Amino acid sequence: NAGVTQTPKFQVLKTGQSMTLQCAQDMNHNSMYWYRQDPGMGLRLIYYSASEGTTDKGEVPNGYNVSRLNKREFSLRLESAAPSQTSVYFCASRETGGHPEAFFGQGTRLTVV
Amino acid sequence: GEDVEQSLFLSVREGDSSVINCTYTDSSSTYLYWYKQEPGAGLQLLTYIFSNMDMKQDQRLTVLLNKKDKHLSLRIADTQTGDSAIYFCAESTSVSGYSTLTFGKGTMLLVSP
DSSP, X not given: OOOEEEEOSEEEEOTTOOEEEEEEEXXXXXXXXXXXXXXXXXXXXXXXXXXXXXXXXXXXXXXXXXXXXXXXXXXXXXXXXXXXXXXXXXXXXXXXXXXXXEEEOOOEEEEEO | OOOEEEOSEEEEETTSOXXXXXXXXXXXXXXXXXXXXXXXOOEEXXXXXXXXXXXXXXXXXXXEEETTXXXXXXXXXXXXXXXXXXXXXXXXXXXXXXXXXXXXXXEEEEEEO
């Protein structure tokens, strides 16, 4: 029972490098989310996807792009990493309507130097 | 816009009760949540309450909801050192017709022996 799986768990990038954070869920959920967590800031929503084929900006989308590849996978891309994007990134999934619980991955700790 | 506020730090002794408070702004929130985050880990759903309830009890956890004041609290009875963690209050909010979760900044609970 994997739930929400994020890869990689840790990553160090140089300023200007690009990378994609991967997220997959095996619960057949429609909605998926990307959050970032910074000290004293709580979790802030970067992007979300209400269903396969749709994505929308959250509170802090600048510097990021997302792809909802299929129902299972929702990836987050940093095209040109900046030190301000050093953070812990969490992916979550949730069924729309019905059960309210959101399930979180274990997080990706990204450092941009 | 939606905002969730909670105190940043709480320190208690083992065996005491802990009460973590939260205020929210979106009166249309369907569900309100408490998540727990242990060091280096993802978020774990502790409990949630539907907006038409005013109390929910689950073993050592009691959630109280005051809709009039938009105030949510989490009481942990007989607090243990293993309860030391960050606790996040969250509300379900609607953005462009889709449901997302908005989190507070988190309350760090420190339980001393």
